[in-house]
Amino acid sequence: MTTVRRLMVGAAAPALAFVVAAAVTSVVLVAAGDSPADFWRVLLSAPDPRDYVAIANATAVLYLSGLAAAIGFRMNLFNIGVEGQYRVATFAGAVFAGQALLPGALNTAATILVAMAAGAAWAGIAALLRVLRGVSEVISTIMLNAIAVSLVAFLLQKVGRRQGETFRTDTIPESSWVPSFPLVPGESSQVYGLALLAVVAGVGFAVLLNRTRFGFDLRATGHSESAAVASGVNVRRMVVYTLLLSGAVAGLIGMPELFGGSHAYGSTIQTGIGFTGIAVALLGRNHPWGIAVAALIFGYLNQQASPLGVTADISTEIIAVTQGVVVLSVVIAYEVVRRYRVRAEQAEVARQLRRERGAQAVSP
């Protein structure tokens, strides 16, 4: 295949997926008696400056969540438990930061480490169950999600302060807050300072995956476990390290909001980011740049969908349908493209063989 054709085939899969998702969404809207035209007008209208900031914040958080899921996926480990790890970690971080044991920025740095450790520990339960008892991490992480919700609710009542009907942890001292920075000049809402964690984590992920022995072992195990074992990879240890790492990154998800917005853990905690992260990782093909694009798309869709109910009288839930269909159709589209490529290459080989045979027949 020529380079141009190869690039076009590569771009075909995501394009196809979005066409399918758009079509399915429109069909659902028509079937429900809503106007697809209104939907697309709202969704594709130019965002306000304030929306840009919201999209940037959402993208950073979704990127971290997608990264956490992707680390496991690259090794064929399905960490469905990012949601639980994120909740446990954010809670642990908020409690620690609220104690103000350390001054200023030290407190912030230590809190990030505490949150990562808590996320890793929660994922570690699944890792131990998997390597010691052979329990599939898919089931155990799902169960740990549910347990995390109840456990954190219980602990919040124990250590939190009552505020009206709900509880929240102690507010982090102001000296430890991380200032936000303006994305659009003159706009009052700003991007969380710790949103930059996403950039750091992304670079770290890329370096780890492509430039270290650990990353090589991880990818090797993901491609073929038997081949990895044959080349001396300790798969059990890799499972533990990978899940711990995945949990540690999940621990970062709540940090931008904690230090830039809420300054405490309470009932306003954003739920479902962990699950959306799985979709983001799948859409981004578990690739550092791919996840970034996917996080941006999801962040954009979420933000643009929010006025749907007011301006077009369409339930904002429709955007979850769009997102789900995008994910499913993108994995299917990649499979179709892969099959097409294999067939094209086979045809190419066959053609060359024919040509060589033809040349041999002529030469003597």
Next chain:
Amino acid sequence: MSRGARLWLYALAGLVALSVVRTVTGADDLTSAGTMRAAIIAAIPIALAGLGGLWSERAGVVNIGLEGMMILGTLGAGYYTYYQGPWVGLLGAMMFGAIGGVLHALATVVFTVDHIVSGVAVNIIAAGVAGFLAEVFFADLEGGGPTQSPSLERPMSITVPGISDWSADLSAQRWFLVSDLAGLINALTAGLSIFTVLALLALAGTGWLLWHSAFGLRLRSCGESPSSAETLGVNVYRYKFLAVTMSGVFAGFAGCYLAVVASSGYANGQTGGRGYIGLAAMIFGNWRPGGLLTGSLLFGFTEGARLRQGGESVHALLLLIGVALLALAAWQLYRARRAVALLAATVGAGALWWYLATEAVPDSFTEMTPYVATLLVLALFSQRLRMPAADGQPYRRGEAG
């Protein structure tokens, strides 16, 4: 001993154990007719979801999309029951669940997408569709809202005259074992939903179909060794597709049961992870119908006990769990399996200590019970399980070696 006889023996042993615990702790609600009824109502949706998982995984397709198919089932049940009554509601739920099944089959069987990936996507889509359509369907109905349906007509229930009154009286006597058995009998003879009977029939029917018919043998061969099945002329694609679709049908039934029997209507987020617990029950049951029913009853019972006198009953269960785990630890130590013995002893001692140190278990912890039970059971017994050999592996005609 045959498999069936052993199941009955386990059931009897379980009842005796519960009876002892009830007598020792004085947690009288533990085996009351009310708790037994709540346990059955909690167990059936889990069993039906597990049954869906059984169909799919026996044909070699891992199905964590059960949760999503169940969500679609609750929505279908809500819509069709409101307009046409519970029987059409059941069909509607099965149809909605089947749509989810077809989607999963399309992705995994036709396009050989990773089964977990497809399952996750099905769950996301289903939750989105249900959230969106619930608003469209129910927002303008009287008694409904954007996230829930109006209350729905319940399917008929069966009460056996005579036995039901007599067992209710006996159950209230609090005699050792007799009253506990009477509680169970009362739950099965008074106000038993026809859908419960139907679910049990579906379970038995599946057991017969998959293990005693040529069709079942072919279907299971697709899950064990699809390439061998192919050489014998089995159309593996067709069997897998059918199995995953049936999986959706049963998950839809599970959703219907949740919406019209376990509660009085559709509500967003009603499934609460029961699809996953069904899957866990099926794994616990070693991919067999009898085992998955046992697992479902186990989870259903913890749920039922929680819903009634949660703090007290779950507290009493801690004693049972503690003693049982310590016994298991001793047995495993005797069999020289030190890792399991250590795990069982640690958790068992923890449970006993908790039982002795407290009077009741806080609500947040009773909520966790089914999930912790799932983890514990899988951790202790996962080594004895054997899943279908080709479960979760992609299959393409003519490619397998």
